[in-house]
Amino acid sequence: MDPLRLIPELPKVDLHVHLDGCIKPATLLRLASRQGMPIPAASEEELLQYVQVREDCASLTEYLTKFDFVLPYLQTSEALEQVAYEVVEQAAEQRIRYIEVRFAPQLHRSAGLTASQTIYHVVQGLRRGEADFGVKARAIAICMRHHTVSANLEVVEAAARYIGHGLVAVDLAGDESAYPAALFREVFESARSCGISITIHAGEASGAENIEEAVLRLGAERIGHGVRLREDDSILHLVRERQIPLELCPTSNIQTKAVDGWEAYPIRQYYDQGVKFTVNTDNPGVSGTNITKEYQVIAQKFGFTLGEISRMILNGVEASFLEPNEKQALKRDFESVLHRLGVYGSPQPPLN
Numbered sequence: 001m002d003p004l005r006l007i008p009e010l011p012k013v014d015l016h017v018h019l020d021g022c023i024k025p026a027t028l029l030r031l032a033s034r035q036g037m038p039i040p041a042a043s044e045e046e047l048l049q050y051v052q053v054r055e056d057c058a059s060l061t062e063y064l065t066k067f068d069f070v071l072p073y074l075q076t077s078e079a080l081e082q083v084a085y086e087v088v089e090q091a092a093e094q095r096i097r098y099i100e101v102r103f104a105p106q107l108h109r110s111a112g113l114t115a116s117q118t119i120y121h122v123v124q125g126l127r128r129g130e131a132d133f134g135v136k137a138r139a140i141a142i143c144m145r146h147h148t149v150s151a152n153l154e155v156v157e158a159a160a161r162y163i164g165h166g167l168v169a170v171d172l173a174g175d176e177s178a179y180p181a182a183l184f185r186e187v188f189e190s191a192r193s194c195g196i197s198i199t200i201h202a203g204e205a206s207g208a209e210n211i212e213e214a215v216l217r218l219g220a221e222r223i224g225h226g227v228r229l230r231e232d233d234s235i236l237h238l239v240r241e242r243q244i245p246l247e248l249c250p251t252s253n254i255q256t257k258a259v260d261g262w263e264a265y266p267i268r269q270y271y272d273q274g275v276k277f278t279v280n281t282d283n284p285g286v287s288g289t290n291i292t293k294e295y296q297v298i299a300q301k302f303g304f305t306l307g308e309i310s311r312m313i314l315n316g317v318e319a320s321f322l323e324p325n326e327k328q329a330l331k332r333d334f335e336s337v338l339h340r341l342g343v344y345g346s347p348q349p350p351l352n
């Protein structure tokens with residue numbers, strides 16, 4: 001069976017998607033008009049140049065400038081609820097059955113919301129989406145690398161109140177090349193002491209040493225991207241032995257120049273070496289992608305079979321930050337849908 005044809009039908013998860021990276025152009029125009037804010041484009045078509053990266057994007061630093069454009073429109077409770085709701089809607093269109101949506105509370109406070117209120121409204125939007133579209137959805141709160149320790153501690157404190165109430169973890173994002181992971185030990189020590197799960201963007205715009213720092217010192221249970229893991233054998237060994245899942249986001253990783261191009265993309269190497277990873281979108285709006293396209297592009301470029309793709313999907317279910325009983329239920333659900341489609345997850349080498 002040609003994997004490309006069945007990929008749209010497969011049940012999927014997306015564990016790494018930024019709320020402010022998937023705003024639909026039509027929604028942005030509507031938010032601008034409703035909030036009486038100017039916007040330098042009259043149509044969805046015209047908006048694309050402001051919200052989507054170009055093919056010649058040179059770095060993560062350049063990629064991140066796209067967020068400056070959308071964030072001013074995402075400062076109210078209504079806007080946050082609406083875009084969170086629509087992320088779930090868009091997920092359902094791709095047969096995603098579980099999604100973890102991340103956002104940075106401190107980037108949505110210029111109209112006076114508290115960090116805690118931003119989480120409340122995002123969770124409300126996700127819940128409404130869950131009810132309307134049948135997709136399970138959870139939030140992750142992001143600490144930003146260019147923010148102060150105290151601003152990030154405030155995020156962790158707010159996040160702690162929502163554990164078990166729609167939020168499952170905290171993250172660290174922003175310009176990795178300018179702010180190494182080691183600056184954030186105190187922030188994630190606080191998260192650990194509150195019992196919050198941790199994922200960290202690392203090994204994207206800087207080398208594997210940030211992955212080691214994230215795992216050994218910050219307590220990361222998953223790594224955002226981690227594409228540059230292969231630059232250090234001993235760190236690769238560490239991540240593989242501890243079965244730390246990498247949240248790969250292929251199109252985004254190519255656009256930010258985390259790797260030099262598709263020929264250098266290490267996904268086949270990681271699969272064959274038994275490194276655990278999941279496939280995700282990062283920022284569908286900014287990157288011009290969706291989860292179906294992500295699986296199709298890796299199937300095409302690296303010859304992954306349906307069995308191998310199903311293994312990646314099931315790895316994603318396993319890597320989710322859900323409670324064990326919820327994870328078990330999700331796993332059973334995925335296995336039964338895959339069974340119905342006649343697809344079975346291959347064992348990932350080294351054989352497990």
Ligand SMILES: O=c1[nH]cnc2c1ncn2[C@H]1C[C@H](O)[C@@H](CO)O1
Nearest residue numbers: 018019020067103104142173174201
């Ligand atoms: O791929 C990424 N790496 C680091 N930071 C990122 C990436 N995608 C989005 N962000 C940042 C920009 C957003 O405004 C912020 C919160 O979602 O997270």
Ligand SMILES: [Zn+2]
Nearest residue numbers: 018201224282
């Ligand atoms: Zn990201």
